[in-house]
Amino acid sequence: MPPSQGPLIPRRRLGHELRKLREAAGLQLVDAARRLECSPSKVSRLENGQGLPKLRDVRDLLDLYEVRDHRLRTRLQGLATASQDEGWWSDHPEAWPPNLGSYISLESAASEMLSFSGFGIYGLAQIPKYCWEVFRNNFPDAPDSEIDQLVEIRGRRQRYVLNRLGELKITAVIDECALHRVVDSADTMRKQLDNLIDFAEHDGVDLRIFPYSTGYSLGIQCNYVIFTFDNDTDQDTVYQELSGGDRFSAQETEVKKYRNIFTNLLSRCPDHKSSLDLIEKVKRTNYE
Incomplete structure (x- = not known):
């Protein structure tokens, strides 16, 4: 179900x-x-x-x-x-990130997601140890039990999304810096990059790395996701992860602007296979 x-x-x-x-x-x-x-x-x-x-x-x-x-x-x-249903995530920990419920709702119904991750590995491809360290640093005052809950919630989302691939398409761009930034340990990073490659090999996933050699792009200023729907009822929505707080917008002009930014960013990335080769190279050079 x-x-x-x-x-x-x-x-x-x-x-x-x-x-x-x-x-x-x-x-x-x-x-x-x-x-x-x-x-x-x-x-x-x-x-x-x-x-x-x-x-x-x-x-x-x-x-x-x-x-x-x-x-x-x-x-x-x-x-x-x-509309009265709070969702399976309603019993969430105190450290629950703002607006995450709305994000999961969009994620559960979208036909396509276009995402950019600038400072860390794409959330849906994170392994538990990497994810735990990210949440621990994002919520330094939260008890370990709440961090464990957040990691479990992300793992559950990962399983749901993987089960939806086929009806859902994911195009994810990750900045190369996320591959080099050591989270937890070199051993964790090696396992994380292996998992990232495994995630990218699923049908319906197009993973790209935005390499250092490409220079600067407007599309790398913040993390964002564009949710699109294959019907006339649901509104395409852009989510932005900003330092001043997360933001959603379903305004057509805003969604179109971010889609154009993402399209330009994607055009400057190596193709899917070359991106996976780059991940392998960073793993061999930095973590083996």
């Missing part, structure tokens, strides 16, 4: 459908708000996937929009119920 997608994806899908139904009925936000006895901003948030949909409100809106199709009503009410 696939993992729960949490509330984000069902809320987005429900909001998209409700907006289409309202517009098809020729009604304004104020008309829907009057029916729900609330402000138009609440209906707007609901349509944007930001509000918490109550089943009663969804039924009232479907009645207002004169939706008679039983299957459609059932599906949309099911989305309203699913």
Whole structure:
């Protein structure tokens, strides 16, 4: 059984459908708000996937929009119920990174992910010992038990994503500096680079290394992921890992900007096979 997608994806899908139904009925936000006895901003948030949909409100809106199709009503009410689901990760440790729940929701439903990792190995390819050391340094005040939980959560995500390959495509660019930066020990790095190569050999994964010799690129300023979807309901979204805090944007102009940045970055990388050869070279030179 696939993992729960949490509330984000069902809320987005429900909001998209409700907006289409309202517009098809020729009604304004104020008309829907009057029916729900609330402000138009609440209906707007609901349509944007930001509000918490109550089943009663969804039924009232479907009645207002004169939706008679039983299957459609059932599906949309099911989305309203699913929007209450906090996801399998809801029982998370105190050190839980902000917005990680939303990230996992997007990851669980995307058809393609384009990612750049600048300072460390791509998260979905990290081995537990490497991952533990990263989390320990990111959350220095957290007890070891919470770090263990975070590592377990990442491992679970890795398994889910690997099971989705085929319906999911991953193109990941890693800066060469991540291969040289020793995390934990040389032995850990050797095992980590072996695992990175194993990860890259899965069908549906295109791994590239952005080498030192290529120089500078706008695309290496921060870590980011572009989530894309193969339907008209879900919005493509860019996630940025910034020093001032993580940020998500589903604005078309923002997503397009980062897609162009990533496309340019990818064009300056060696191909998949040459990138794996570079990983092997760094491993032999630095860690054997």
